[in-house]
Amino acid sequence: MGEYALEMLGVTKTFSKVTALDNVNLRVKKGEIHALIGENGAGKSTLMKVLSGVYKPDGGRILIDGEEVTIKNPKDAIEKGVAIIYQELSLVPELNAIQNVMLGQEINTCKIINSKKENEFARKYLDYVGKGSLNDYKTAVKNLSVAQQQMVDIAKALSYNSKIIIMDEPTDSLTSREIEILFKCVRQLKKDGITVIYISHRLEELFELCDTVTVLRDGQYIVDEDISKINKDWLISKMIGRDLKDTFPPRRRIESDEVVMDVQGLTGERYKDVSFQLHRGEILGLTGLVGSGRTEVLRGIFGADKVKSGTVTVNGEVVNINHPHVAVQKGFGFATEDRKAQGLFLNQSIEKNITASALEQISSGGFVSSEKERKLSEDYFKELNVIAPDTKKIVKFLSGGNQQKVVLAKWLASGSKILFLDEPTRGIDVGAKYEIYQLMDNLVQEGVSIIMISSEMPEVMGVSDRIMVMHEGDMTGELHQTEFSEENLMKLSSGESLE
Amino acid sequence: MNADNNSKSNNIVKRILSNPISGPYIALIILFIISTIASPDIFPTFTNIANVLRTASIVGMVSIGMTVVLLVAGIDLSVTYIMAISACILANIMAKQVADGKDGIQLGGVLLVLLIGCVVGLINGAIIVLRNVEPFIITLGTGQVLKGIIYIYTKGAPGGAVTNAWKTFGSESLFGVIPYAVIMWVIMIAIFGIILHKTVFGRHIYAIGSNEEAARLTGIKTKVHKIMAYVICGLTAAMAGVMLLARVRVGEPNGANGYDMDAIAAVVIGGTAMSGGRGTLAGTIAGVLIMAIMNNVLNLVGADPNLQIVIKGFIILLAVLVQRKND
Numbered sequence: 001m002g003e004y005a006l007e008m009l010g011v012t013k014t015f016s017k018v019t020a021l022d023n024v025n026l027r028v029k030k031g032e033i034h035a036l037i038g039e040n041g042a043g044k045s046t047l048m049k050v051l052s053g054v055y056k057p058d059g060g061r062i063l064i065d066g067e068e069v070t071i072k073n074p075k076d077a078i079e080k081g082v083a084i085i086y087q088e089l090s091l092v093p094e095l096n097a098i099q100n101v102m103l104g105q106e107i108n109t110c111k112i113i114n115s116k117k118e119n120e121f122a123r124k125y126l127d128y129v130g131k132g133s134l135n136d137y138k139t140a141v142k143n144l145s146v147a148q149q150q151m152v153d154i155a156k157a158l159s160y161n162s163k164i165i166i167m168d169e170p171t172d173s174l175t176s177r178e179i180e181i182l183f184k185c186v187r188q189l190k191k192d193g194i195t196v197i198y199i200s201h202r203l204e205e206l207f208e209l210c211d212t213v214t215v216l217r218d219g220q221y222i223v224d225e226d227i228s229k230i231n232k233d234w235l236i237s238k239m240i241g242r243d244l245k246d247t248f249p250p251r252r253r254i255e256s257d258e259v260v261m262d263v264q265g266l267t268g269e270r271y272k273d274v275s276f277q278l279h280r281g282e283i284l285g286l287t288g289l290v291g292s293g294r295t296e297v298l299r300g301i302f303g304a305d306k307v308k309s310g311t312v313t314v315n316g317e318v319v320n321i322n323h324p325h326v327a328v329q330k331g332f333g334f335a336t337e338d339r340k341a342q343g344l345f346l347n348q349s350i351e352k353n354i355t356a357s358a359l360e361q362i363s364s365g366g367f368v369s370s371e372k373e374r375k376l377s378e379d380y381f382k383e384l385n386v387i388a389p390d391t392k393k394i395v396k397f398l399s400g401g402n403q404q405k406v407v408l409a410k411w412l413a414s415g416s417k418i419l420f421l422d423e424p425t426r427g428i429d430v431g432a433k434y435e436i437y438q439l440m441d442n443l444v445q446e447g448v449s450i451i452m453i454s455s456e457m458p459e460v461m462g463v464s465d466r467i468m469v470m471h472e473g474d475m476t477g478e479l480h481q482t483e484f485s486e487e488n489l490m491k492l493s494s495g496e497s498l499e
Numbered sequence: 500m501n502a503d504n505n506s507k508s509n510n511i512v513k514r515i516l517s518n519p520i521s522g523p524y525i526a527l528i529i530l531f532i533i534s535t536i537a538s539p540d541i542f543p544t545f546t547n548i549a550n551v552l553r554t555a556s557i558v559g560m561v562s563i564g565m566t567v568v569l570l571v572a573g574i575d576l577s578v579t580y581i582m583a584i585s586a587c588i589l590a591n592i593m594a595k596q597v598a599d600g601k602d603g604i605q606l607g608g609v610l611l612v613l614l615i616g617c618v619v620g621l622i623n624g625a626i627i628v629l630r631n632v633e634p635f636i637i638t639l640g641t642g643q644v645l646k647g648i649i650y651i652y653t654k655g656a657p658g659g660a661v662t663n664a665w666k667t668f669g670s671e672s673l674f675g676v677i678p679y680a681v682i683m684w685v686i687m688i689a690i691f692g693i694i695l696h697k698t699v700f701g702r703h704i705y706a707i708g709s710n711e712e713a714a715r716l717t718g719i720k721t722k723v724h725k726i727m728a729y730v731i732c733g734l735t736a737a738m739a740g741v742m743l744l745a746r747v748r749v750g751e752p753n754g755a756n757g758y759d760m761d762a763i764a765a766v767v768i769g770g771t772a773m774s775g776g777r778g779t780l781a782g783t784i785a786g787v788l789i790m791a792i793m794n795n796v797l798n799l800v801g802a803d804p805n806l807q808i809v810i811k812g813f814i815i816l817l818a819v820l821v822q823r824k825n826d
Contacts, residue, residue, distance in 0.1 A: 304715070304716055328717070342716055345710050345714075345776070346710065347776055347777055348705065356706055356719075359699045366699050368697055
């Protein structure tokens with residue numbers, strides 16, 4: 001028995017002409033938490049898909065416990081003890097925790113499910129994973145929080161006797177409290193000898209949780225190192241292949257008293273009596289825990305959900321926005337948190353995505369001018385530095401960062417003056433994040449006003465001119481530049497007031 | 500130099516193959532060649548091809564609206580009965596006119612049945628969109644209601660008559676070359692091709708089918724557009740009903756049976772995804788022609804009519820499976 005639980009040596013994978021993985025090595029020691037990082041498109045996901053049997057590698061060897069293996073398909077991977085927990089959880093929403101764990105391995109007599117034995121079997125793993133934070137095994141998992149759903153997914157992986165668990169961006173949609181719970185669970189796994197491969201964009205987490213890190217860049221293996229021996233700047237420089245001075249670009253602040261949007265007493269399903277003003281050229285941060293109602297407020301203003309009461313005034317004119325169509329005409333744009341489900345037409349080209357809400361400008365008499373369409377989309381394609389061969393490329397095939405740029409391009413092309421950005425850098429690598437911050441700064445210089453929702457405190461403080469905090473549907477406070485601190489944000493987020 | 504040429508021609512071949520529209524057309528060409536070999540004396544003759552096209556134009560007309568509905572991730576199972584009711588009503592109107600010694604295209608009657616088609620589509624769309632229910636079951640339901648109404652209205656028996664103008668339309672050809680029905684189909688294909696690909700409306704249809712929530716948040720009026728898709732489907736179904744009437748010259752309550760499934764099959768064979776957002780009318784044309792040629796050649800070689808149904812089923816399965824593989 002060697003010291004490595006998993007070795008992937010010289011793994012190469014090409015898709016038609018694109019080399020996704022070029023001679024990549026990954027060595028994971030037994031029982032460690034191994035971070036796998038790299039920018040989007042660096043090859044992390046492809047490498048993990050090779051490991052979990054989704055893709056066949058063109059070359060290279062995979063050794064599990066020192067023994068060379070061929071992983072034919074995802075089922076084969078599970079049988080060899082490799083389980084992957086995807087960003088998009090693979091649970092059946094209508095089934096409960098126990099049924100989800102047992103899915104595909106139902107205990108039955110003559111095909112009739114023996115629920116008593118299933119309960120016993122599944123509880124063993126659910127209790128182990130969810131200790132104290134996951135109690136209700138009988139409710140449909142769609143009613144559980146994302147963190148709880150993850151636990152069910154982990155329990156499911158363990159129930160297959162997995163020795164290696166891959167977690168792909170597990171904390172992306174978790175609140176900080178939920179992250180703590182997840183970390184506890186991961187550390188417990190480690191204690192019990194399970195090897196974890198941990199993929200994340202949040203570098204702070206790696207230092208808190210992981211033992212070793214492997215860096216990939218452009219489909220190539222760059223380095224692996226003990227976490228204790230390195231720091232964040234070193235990691236970033238390895239990821240992007242150059243030194244990155246600051247995480248946030250310098251902000252050129254605009255002092256303006258001109259109110260572009262005034263919200264008074266807005267009340268909806270999940271928030272009540274929310275009032276605030278947005279100034280011209282301002283980046284207003286909006287934060288709070290997941291479930292605090294921050295996204296719902298913006299959706300309400302935008303006309304995506306029904307509002308019970310309250311008024312919205314745009315440039316001095318009271319508006320009644322009952323459909324996003326009206327919002328777009330009034331100059332609003334909304335880059336939603338879930339890009340794939342709510343922002344993009346994934347199977348359409350970059351061009352058609354960019355022009356989707358600007359068709360009025362480039363058409364006459366209802367007929368779209370393909371010349372104007374080409375020009376408009378190419379202008380923003382270039383301005384936002386979308387990395388793709390051309391604007392005809394289907395959006396599905398772009399990385400997260402580039403997809404987000406396409407979403408932003410769509411709103412810029414439609415001439416939005418008030419932009420709502422909900423978690424604009426979620427799932428995006430460091431380099432692209434910087435570009436998006438820079439773009440936001442450029443936009444406010446041009447008179448656009450932005451409300452940015454973010455769960456990441458450094459981001460909210462690094463980018464915003466002013467921060468509003470929500471807690472369980474209430475606006476709990478507003479912080480000006482001089483008051484920005486993690487402590488203040490935490491207090492307001494948990495419903496306390498500042499003295 | 501030689502190698503260079505090779506790679507260049509490889510590229511062209513690749514580009515043709517990677518275009519989603521190529522599959523149905525390659526299948527169409529192969530089917531045409533096979534049919535010519537199977538029935539060298541009759542199939543490739545001018546009269547026969549004209550007949551194939553004449554028959555195809557009726558399913559083809561239904562398939563236009565069906566393509567639009569499938570593009571917004573819907574389906575319309577009521578088209579058969581829209582066809583039947585418009586044919587029967589128009590036949591009765593024309594019977595009176597013919598009895599009065601009038602002849603001609605009877606524009607008023609035709610417009611009336613087209614309006615009926617649109618209204619049925621409007622009802623379908625409105626229920627589906629405003630109540631947010633499955634199009635499959637709603638159009639199945641409205642279809643059954645229509646079917647009952649047709650039987651009550653016609654007492655289940657064929658009836659009515661057709662004016663000479665429509666008799667000519669149904670069986671003659673322009674300059675003796677292109678059947679009138681085919682001309683009408685081609686015109687409608689052209690109109691809706693332009694609507695789908697060159698207008699804001701068309702863009703919105705594709706956007707809605709591709710991701711309805713994203714479309715809504717982009718400021719597209721998704722509900723209105725989806726209802727319009729069903730109205731278009733009702734309109735083309737009613738037009739197909741008129742064409743069918745012109746062809747069989749009598750209002751036949753059961754005459755349109757099977758057109759719903761034929762149209763859906765043709766659209767899907769032509770590369771339109773039932774999940775919405777993907778597909779073209781160009782593909783639908785190929786799908787319609789494939790179905791029509793197959794029917795024709797199986798008849799020509801004297802295949803057992805029951806066996807024909809089996810073969811048709813297999814072709815649909817094959818076409819869909821090949822497309823899934825390319826996804």
